Amino acid sequence: MSEVLRSYIETYASTTLTDAEFELVMNAFTFKRLRRKQYLLQEGDVCKYYGFILKGAMRQYSVDLKGTEYVIHLGLEESWIGDRESFFMLTPSQYNIDAWEDTDLLLITNEDFQRLLDTIPAVVTMMRVIDQRYYISTQRRLHSSIAYTARERYEELVNTQPELIQRFPQQMIASYLGISPETLSRIRRQSIEK
Amino acid sequence: MSEVLRSYIETYASTTLTDAEFELVMNAFTFKRLRRKQYLLQEGDVCKYYGFILKGAMRQYSVDLKGTEYVIHLGLEESWIGDRESFFMLTPSQYNIDAWEDTDLLLITNEDFQRLLDTIPAVVTMMRVIDQRYYISTQRRLHSSIAYTARERYEELVNTQPELIQRFPQQMIASYLGISPETLSRIRRQSIEK
């Protein structure tokens, strides 16, 4: 099971880990199983753990005074989940993170993570590559939200990340796109009609 | 002048550079002066240089078929400018980058940048810290675009980055916020009336 993390790191760092290094990595992480709807993080708490998703589906979202939820991240297996701002700055988070499907995670604390960065160069490289990709994908998403209509953003998502649409309910996808569930429903109908 | 870059790196890396290291850094960068409206990057080109702004104001934007401009980044002194996706992936950029004010830059190529990352640990650390901050600020901006109205986004910008509002014309700020210049004008009037 932890082989998944090993090959993930090796892929992103474009190198291999020695068994000793991998041992260190595995000691730094704790396995955790979350059932559907269980929380990894609740608003107001500091994000103590960053998680690597082995299997499952999770979401990160805020809730406003009216109770409306705003989804800012959806995560599937072989990706990371956590509120980075809170995790690294040790500040209270404005986000909630919960499991949408039953999810298996590998969790790591800030301290342990820093230690890995200090001792294993491959982890540093991996982080650089991941940040790079995140930087690029967020910039694209930001550009979409400024330059594209609701329909265009939905169609872009269908083309680039169909797996999200398959795994999460429509209302979450709507929130992720920054539109109402009703609007998304209408957009989909019109897309089909054409 | 290049002392600015040195102290920037030292601040972000929380360490000092040896003179030898700084020598390497300076050899990697080229000084460039851009006049107002000159381009650093044009759509369709690969972003050959990443720039550190010593003095001035720059913007990064795309243009759609109708000629409408969408500003995705505004940069002032002591920050970086460039299309990271194009720069690191060597792909043609969809963005234009030009100088809004006369601007002094230090430019670096991808090759030279990789070399610095390989030879100077402080540069690696600096990048990690910068990426971290960018990650956080972009996530916030994304959250704003999903969860807040045009007015709220404008007010947030006034509170968090008033220097952008002072240095760039209103229509660029509007584009940066993803709203029309007319809408921004009306929002401002109403804010004043209250």
Place this chain on the structure above:
DNA sequence: CGAAAATTTGACATGACTCAACTGGAGTGG
């Protein structure tokens, strides 16, 4: 099957956009 949740649909409200006209400087040149 039956309850609860998700999605769809309809009717209506509204925020934001578009287009066009107007206003008010900031420069320029006679």
Place this chain on the structure above:
DNA sequence: CCACTCCAGTTGAGTCATGTCAAATTTTCG
């Protein structure tokens, strides 16, 4: 130093995309 132009910003009117609320329908799942 005035007249003129240019351009950003403002304002108005009409439109359109999207949101809201409520009801109907479909799907999910115990």
